[in-house]
Amino acid sequence: MRNRKIKENEWLLIAIVIGSFFNSFMSSSLNIAMPVINAEYGVGVAQVAWISKSFLLASAIGLLLAGWIADRYGRRNTFLAGNVVFGFISLLITVIPGFYPAVVLRFIQGLGSAMIMASAPALIASAFATSRRGFVLGIQTTFTYIGLSLAPLLGGLLTQILGWKSLFVFNFIFTTFALGIMFFGVKKEWRSETEKPFDLHGYLLFVIAILGIVLALDWMNRNSLIGIGISAVACYAFVVYESRKAHPFISVTFLKKNRYFTNSILAALINYATTFAISYVLSLYLQNIRGMTPVAAGIVLSFQPVMMALFSAYAGHLSDKHNPGKIASYGMGTISIALFAIGLLVNETLPLYVLAILLAILGLGFALFSSPNTNAVMSSVDAGSYGFASAFLAFGRLFGQFLSMALASALILLINNSQATLFGQEGLLLATKISFLIFGLLSCFGVYLSYQRVMSQAKNRC
Known part of the structure; x- marks a missing residue:
């Protein structure tokens, strides 16, 4: 019986790892493909961002609902349903033409993604012992960042050779693979013991x-x-x-009382609001200002997620032994320094190796933040609320990502004061600098919030 449980947990982790990998791969690879998508549809740099923003918006508004569904009807069932929607919509996007249908389909795909993201950490928290939770979450985070690592290079290569819709074909194949592993390899279901009305x-x-x-x-x-x-x-x-x-739907009383949980969610929201649009902004900078191909731009951008992939599991392991909130705070501090440095240094002639080094430092900071922060969130609630906590964390992450894309595209539009398809290099460069400096300031506020939870926890112990 014990061996069967271990085997099921292995299949569970493999399925979650594949789902996490392709969720992150799609988001990052589409950012690389944005100039190509814009060239096909001719809707403008700011408008084409809705290919990403519609997905993020749907994920954000669907996550907490998905968390309730996961607690009520089963976290395994929710994961399966999310993969069905995510994979099927990937297939539809490849055959249905037009910019606005693509935006609508991406919105629906975002709802499927919400179900995957709300259930995955909850499944890990349910299936694995508390003493190993941070390490296993670190493995999940590692493969999320491997997806981000490969996305600029592999996504750029697929876009350049086969076109941007090939990204969705690639995603459909492996999402189906994850679906099969979870369906046939994991039979146990986890749900909340107390049924809460919606x-x-x-x-x-x-x-x-x-x-x-x-x-x-x-x-x-x-x-x-x-x-x-x-x-x-x-x-x-x-x-x-x-x-x-x-x-x-959301307990205001709980959020007030459990400041550790609340500050962890806010830290995640701010962290992703300051980092997600980096690949979008720098993809425009590298391809439109520096004249690089999607593949060459992808190689430069991959330095950040490679560092995230290398150090996330170790950061998760550290969070099992030390205060995860403190480790996450150090990570956000490192991110702030890197963001300010890029904002101050970026210009038409910045050596690409300098940009790559700064992106690597940013990736290290992100690794120190992400899995420890997830561990902090999941450790601050009881087992019956894993679905809610997982969904709330994913909401903070996704809404932060949406805010990041919205702020970046709005800054580009405002500075250029035009909705033309191609913006001038001076305007785009200025928008790049200002975006990174604003992200750096927001990240400093995130460091404050992140460290406040550590201080409040210390006071409670006293």
């Missing part, structure tokens, strides 16, 4: 608040105040409503 009204207020921010960032003009107003009203109504509910 808070539909709270969820709708939450979605409205998110959409208000999205509209504000997408418009980036005087109408943005409308989006901010909608979001502010919905947020206030959400807090008031959820505070009075016996079974809220």
